[in-house]
Amino acid sequence: MAVRKVSGLLLDIDSTQDEQGLACIRLFLRTGKGIECFTDPDFRPYFYVLCDDAAKRKKELEGMEWQDANRKVRLLKAEAVEKANAGNALKVSFKNTSDLTFVRGEIRKAAGVKETREYDIPFAKRYVIDKGLEPMGYAVVEADAENRALRVACDRERDEAVKRLRVCCFDLETLSPGRFSDPKRDAIVMISYADADEQHVFTFGKKVKRDYVTVFDDERGMVQALVDKIKEKDPDIVVTYNGDSFDFPYLKERCQRLGLKFDVNADGSEPVVRQKGMDKAVKVRGRQHVDAFQIVRLLARLGVLDLVKFDLEAVAKALYGEEKEKVKPEEINQAWDSGKGLERVADYNLADAAYTLRIARDYLPLTVEMAKLTKQTAFDVSRSSTGILVEYLLIDKSYRNNLLIPNKPREEEVEARAEKSFEGGYVKSPVPGLHENIAVLDFRSMYPSIIVSHHISPDTLNCACCKGLDKHKAPTGDWFCDKRQGFFSSLLEDILNKRIEIQKQMKAVAKDTTEYKVLYARQWALKILLNSFYGVLGYARFRWYSRECATAVTAWGRHYVHEVLQAAENDGFTPLYADSDSAFLILPREKSEDDVKKFAKKVNEALPGVMELEFEGYYRRGIFVTKKEGGAAKKKYALMDFEGNLTIVGFEYVRRDWAQIAKETQKRVIEAVLKEGKPDKAVKVVRETIERLKQGRVPKEELFMYTMLRRTVGKYEQVAPHVAAAEKAIKRGKDIGVGSVLEFIITKSGKTISEKAELAEFVREGDYDAEYYINNQVVPAVIKIMRELGYSEQDLVHGGKQSSLGAFT
DNA sequence: TAATTCGCTAGACCGA
C-alpha cells in the first residue's frame, strides 16, 4: 500500500461518523495540493472514571449496557491507566461522541464509581491535544491512498504560517427600506472583495463609474461571482467584519432564495451558522472564518483600543488615525433607487473590505500565535475569552504531564464560590493637594511574579512536607511547597521565561520584518495569558479555582507594597500613594532620581525569586484631590514629568460617561495648574466654558455622553438617563441591543435628568440643558482640582477671588 | 458564554 507523507498547515479539525457509526476525525491541511482533508478513523472519544478498584470495575463496566427507548449503548473498552495525580483511573472509550454523551451521566451511578473526569472536552480538541498538534501550525501526516491518516504529528520545524497565509475579505451592502435589512426580502446590492492581490466591488443592473466595479445582470450573478471568487482564491482564512452576525447569515439566506449554492467551505459544503451563547458564529469548514469585529473587541478589552462605537469608521480612526467616510443605510437606499451617487457607495463598500483586510494583516499574527499556544483553532481563539484560553492552555499542559484535569464546578458550587469574595490589593490614601518631585516605583508583573516566586499552585498548597517552613508561608497562613514548584506556578514560569527569550530574539531582528511581527505577536499572546492567570484563580467557574491561592497572591502583594513604603520612609522618602503594585514617593530636597534607583536596587536584592521593583518614572509635579464626601480620593491623580507630559488617571477626563466639554475643561485646568502653575488662568478657562454653555452655542459633539446599555431596558430597577433615552428611542422604532454604547444628551425638555435624556441622533443642535452641563458636568469636574488650590464653587461660577493662593510655595 | 477586587460618583428612588 502506498503511503504518502505530507506536511501542511493545520487549518481545521472536526469530526463525523462513518457508516458503522464510528466517530471519525477530519483534519484539513493546506498542502501543496490545496486544502486536503485527511481522516483518522482510529481515534475514539473517551473520558476517565475514578473508582474504588480499577481492575475489578473494568470488567463490570465493560459488561454493562445503558439504554432508553431508542438505543442501547456499551463501552468500547475500559482500560486502567496510571495518572500522576490519581489512582484507580479507568479510561473508557466509545464508538462515537453521542454514545459518550449518553453514558457519561449514567455511569456515575454504577457500583464502585466515585467520579468521572474529562467528559466535556470536545472531541476535536481532545484529538489535537492528545496528538500534540498545533492548529495554525504545521502537521505531518502519513496517509494511505484514501487519505486516511496512519500517523499524525506536529511539524515544529516549519514556522512560516503567517507569511504564507491566504487571506480574503468580503463585505455586503444591502437594502434597508425604512427598517433593518431582512434577507428574506431585501436584496444585496453590492459586495466588495479584497485579498493581498486584488480588490473588487460587484454590483448589478446599475451604472457605477469606478474601474474596480463589475456590474452583473442581476443579484444572482453578483452573488455567484463572490462565491466563484472565494472558491478560485481558495483562502485559508476568510475575514469579515461582523460576518458572524450579519454578512454570512445574510448571504446564506440570499443564496437559498436565489437558488445558489453557497459552497465556499473547503470540502464544498456550505458555512454553518452556530449559536454561541447570545451571539452567532459562522464556521467555514476546512478554512477558518475570523470575524475581525471579535479581534477589535479583544483589542478593546486589552486596552489597546478605546472605542465607544465599533463600526469600521471608529476602528480606522483609532487604529490607523485615518478618517473613513460613513455612508448611512438610508443613503445607500437612496443611491440605489435613484442610481445617483453609487460611486460613493462603492468606495465605501470597498473601503470596508480593505480595512477589514488591514486589521486582519495586522492582528492575525496574534490570533495565530494564540492558537498555537492554546491548541485552539483560529476560529475558537478569536471568539474566546481569556479565561477559556488559559483553561485550554492548562488542559493541554495537564495532558503533557499525565495529570487528570479537574471538572468544571457544578452550578451550586459556582454560587457558593461567588458568594464569598476575597481581599484584593492595597490602596494607600494619598495626601490631597499639589506635590513636587514624585517618584513612581512599581512591581513588574506583580501577581504573576508572586505566583512563580512563591510556588503558588493548587497542588503545592499546604503540603505536608513544608509545614512550619516560613519561606513560602503567605500572610494568610497558608503555605506552599518549597521542594516542588507546582503545576500552575511552573507553567507560569515557563511562560515568563519564554517571553523573556522572545523579547531577546526580537532585539536581533529588524522591526519591519515579518519575523519581528511574528515574535512580537508571540510575546504579546504570552503576555495576555500571563496577565490572566491570577484572575482565573479566583474565578468561580474555573476548573483550577483556589480561593487559598488567590488570597495568598493578593496578601503577598499587600505585604510587599507595605514593605516598600516602610523601607522608603526609613530611607528618607515620603510615601505619598500606593495602588496594588505601585509606590509613589516624594523626594526630599537632598535626594535625586539616582537615589530612588539605588533604593529600588536595594529592595530588589531582598525580594524573592523573579519579583522585581521597577523605577517607573520621576515627576515634576502631581495633584491628588479630595472626594466629594471628604477625605482623600484614591485612583484619581494627575502627574507631569520634567518634559511637561501629563498623565491623567481616574479623573472624569478619562471617563466616557462624561461630556467632552467637561473633560476638556478639566484637562485644561489640570494643565494650567500643573504645567504653568497658574490657577487664575484655570479659573478663566472655566468661566469661559460656562459662558459658552449659557449662550447655547456649544455644538452637540461636545455634549455627548456615552454609557453602555448592559441589560434589556425592562430589567432595570432604576431608570438611569441612558436607559430612559433608550426607552424613548425604542418607542420611536429604533433597535437597541444589550451591550450597545448609547450616545446621549441632556436636553431642555423634561423635569428629571432622565426625562431630559435623549439619544444624540434625535436631538437638534442647540437643544441642551445649559444648567445641567454647568452644574452637573463642568463644575464638578473642575471644582475638585480648584478646591485644592483654595477656590470655591462661587469663585468659578461668579466673580470673586482672582489672586493665586501661592499654590507652590 | 462568563478573569479578579478596589474605589468613586451620578442619579433614581423612597420615606419623612
Added chain:
DNA sequence: TCGGTCTAGCGAA
C-alpha cells in the same frame, strides 16, 4: 422638598 440609601457604570491595577 430634602436627605439618606441604593443601583449602576466606569475606571485602576
